[in-house]
Amino acid sequence: MARRSDHSREQIKQMALLAGENIVAEYGSTALTARRLASHIGYTVGSLYLVFENLDDVTLQVNARTLDKLSFELDQVVAKQAEPNQCISQLGRAYIQFASNNSHLWNMVFEHRQNENENIPEWYQERINSLFERVELQFGKLIPGQSAQQNALAARALWSGVHGNCVLALTGKLDVVGVENVEKTSDLLIDNFLAGWVSTHQ
Amino acid sequence: MARRSDHSREQIKQMALLAGENIVAEYGSTALTARRLASHIGYTVGSLYLVFENLDDVTLQVNARTLDKLSFELDQVVAKQAEPNQCISQLGRAYIQFASNNSHLWNMVFEHRQNENENIPEWYQERINSLFERVELQFGKLIPGQSAQQNALAARALWSGVHGNCVLALTGKLDVVGVENVEKTSDLLIDNFLAGWVSTHQ
């Protein structure tokens, strides 16, 4: 057992988040229990409640890390693609790849249902918005002169759509198997949406 | 306490499913526990395991009812709309309305993650497919002569998209509030997809 002052509060927090990430990545979100987490970092359950509000807080913070990793991946794509049409397509591919490569962690992000009486924390909402911004930016390039609001709406419409393809496919509900098939429906969605968008907006 | 032969196995099952539906509708999926369910129908926990495999089985069967209710709503829409373009739009609206009016039940359908070692039961998958079929049918009308496979793909691409808009919006992740705004992004998705689809396929 770790004893007083072996680690700072911040160190314990980071250890716990890393352990949480590993547990979820390997065994899925249901394996993320207080007792397991505590034993992984060499402390007892009680200590977790000194650094986190509760387990939901841990979940949210592990999810934040997952969203950060996803943002990083998407940025790599944006850096490589100049043409907005192509870029949006590649962002879709990257999203699906990420979801499929990190299925347990990615699942936890979208499994999580906020308690009805409390709202999503602001810092968490901002991380989600920042993901959408990467797509909005491409819509801005696609047809210059559109209002920011219209681009935001289009990005949300299309990107939620890609997300929907991803969830249903990866949870087996689309009755298609393998990443290739999600890519197929997602590409179809993106290509047709963009074709429609371009033809009606210029 | 109910005693022997008060109800048949089938009656107990139906009572439990109805009680489960009410519990979830009112208090959300986390409230669906074996003890609560048992006490609602006047039996003890043990009895539940005589008529269901486990709690997951109960969840799946309550979900099946929810999917049936959704199918019914969608059929009403199809019956009223002759023009496929309009019909697909109205199906989207009906989907969002259903999700928003039955948020707890609808949430449970998509919260549920199948155990990794066992697949979705066939009877359950068929219910999902039957939902997609309603959209496929409209794609068949939209541009006659397309292969069934292409219509199935298009229906899955677009409908998963509408679903994605719905989940993200209703779980507060889209940063938009109210049903009106989901309808806005969903309409946008449908309209542009269809415009793209029609323009590239004739």
Place this chain on the structure above:
DNA sequence: ACCTGAACACCGTTCAAGT
């Protein structure tokens, strides 16, 4: 001051025992 670990009020699931 920091951390423990027992306690509380819950879970899902099983199965010997009662009627």
Place this chain on the structure above:
DNA sequence: ACCTGAACACCGTTCAAGT
């Protein structure tokens, strides 16, 4: 034959007590 309810192995969360 049908159903119970105690038992088992878990949960999340709290907080008096120990070092």
